[in-house]
Amino acid sequence: MAEITDIQNEIIVDEIEEFIERADERERTINTFAKVAPEMQEIAAALIDGDNDGVDEMTKAALESGTEALEIMDDGLIAGMGIVGIKFRENFIFVPEVLACARAMKAGMAYIEPILSASGIDPVGTVIMGTVKGDLHDIGKNLCIMMLRGAGFVVHDLGVDTSDDEFIEAVEEHGAPILGMSALLTTTMPNMGKTIEAFIDEDLREDVKIMVGGAPVTQEFADDMGADGYGKDALECVALAKKFLEEEDEDWDEE
Numbered sequence: 595m596a597e598i599t600d601i602q603n604e605i606i607v608d609e610i611e612e613f614i615e616r617a618d619e620r621e622r623t624i625n626t627f628a629k630v631a632p633e634m635q636e637i638a639a640a641l642i643d644g645d646n647d648g649v650d651e652m653t654k655a656a657l658e659s660g661t662e663a664l665e666i667m668d669d670g671l672i673a674g675m676g677i678v679g680i681k682f683r684e685n686f687i688f689v690p691e692v693l694a695c696a697r698a699m700k701a702g703m704a705y706i707e708p709i710l711s712a713s714g715i716d717p718v719g720t721v722i723m724g725t726v727k728g729d730l731h732d733i734g735k736n737l738c739i740m741m742l743r744g745a746g747f748v749v750h751d752l753g754v755d756t757s758d759d760e761f762i763e764a765v766e767e768h769g770a771p772i773l774g775m776s777a778l779l780t781t782t783m784p785n786m787g788k789t790i791e792a793f794i795d796e797d798l799r800e801d802v803k804i805m806v807g808g809a810p811v812t813q814e815f816a817d818d819m820g821a822d823g824y825g826k827d828a829l830e831c832v833a834l835a836k837k838f839l840e841e842e843d844e845d846w847d848e849e
């Protein structure tokens with residue numbers, strides 16, 4: 595088990611000591627940052643501070659010095675957002691501060707997106723992605739989209755606050771075999787189930803594989819509402835989409 599003294603960045607150490615009270619979260623956060631390169635800790639610290647210029651410059655510099663885009667995303671940006679999430683939940687910070695952190699995350703992602711999205715391989719399949727009705731969180735969905743594009747998928751992004759009708763229209767318009775829905779609020783999670791019901795009502799459920807994700811979503815919840823798959827992160831999102839395509843190919847072979 596790592597110790598807090600294994601973390602070089604003083605800002606990160608102070609953040610953990612001051613704001614992370616739950617023992618399990620403290621241990622997990624220390625373990626995460628102890629493994630992270632000092633430059634990534636600096637990016638995380640700037641994100642936590644809502645310093646989008648800092649994140650912008652450091653992300654650019656890290657890429658120029660040869661750091662992998664995925665490492666910056668996981669060890670810098672997502673790790674930093676983990677601390678922001680805990681501070682928000684415990685009311686140490688509020689919406690304006692979180693918005694500043696989200697802006698800083700986007701400043702870093704602006705460099706990472708073209709790299710992760712540039713697969714250079716032939717399109718493998720089409721995916722529709724959106725955040726469900728009533729929900730404005732899009733950072734996780736956007737990371738999934740980036741990774742899907744990087745894996746060769748054509749992704750149509752419906753953005754946030756997406757209604758059943760918008761999901762249905764997009765699937766029909768693009769003939770997409772895969773739909774991904776994201777929700778970050780316990781109050782909007784049921785809208786995933788409502789959208790699945792809407793596909794059933796329109797007699798379209800058999801035409802599309804539906805995957806769901808977002809921090810509060812679980813495998814159990816996904817099963818209960820009749821989704822075809824649940825992914826805990828962007829890598830699992832890509833793995834699911836690939837699995838769906840393989841299943842579709844097998845179905846074709848059987849026919």
Ligand code: B12
Pocket residue numbers: 672675678679680682683684689690692693696728729730731732733734735737738774775776777778779780781805806807808809810824825826827828829830831834
């Ligand atoms: C950033 C943030 C905001 C920003 C959003 C900015 C943006 N453009 O997205 C702002 C400030 C706008 C915001 C607003 C609100 N928020 Co907010 N927010 C967060 C925060 C801190 C981080 C979310 C995030 O981006 N995480 C980082 C990404 C990378 O993770 P992720 O989204 O989980 O995505 C990953 C996986 O889940 C998965 N995934 C995601 N989608 C999908 C889809 C598929 C198909 C698959 C397979 C996988 C997958 O892959 C992603 C990448 O690995 C969370 C805290 C948290 N711990 O989640 C609270 C949190 C989600 N918010 C919360 C709340 C309460 C709100 C507000 C109601 C606050 C208010 N009083 O106004 C509003 C609601 C606005 C609305 N109607 O949506 C609560 C929700 C509590 C609950 N039980 O529902 C949380 C959990 C904070 C808390 N603990 O209190 N928020």
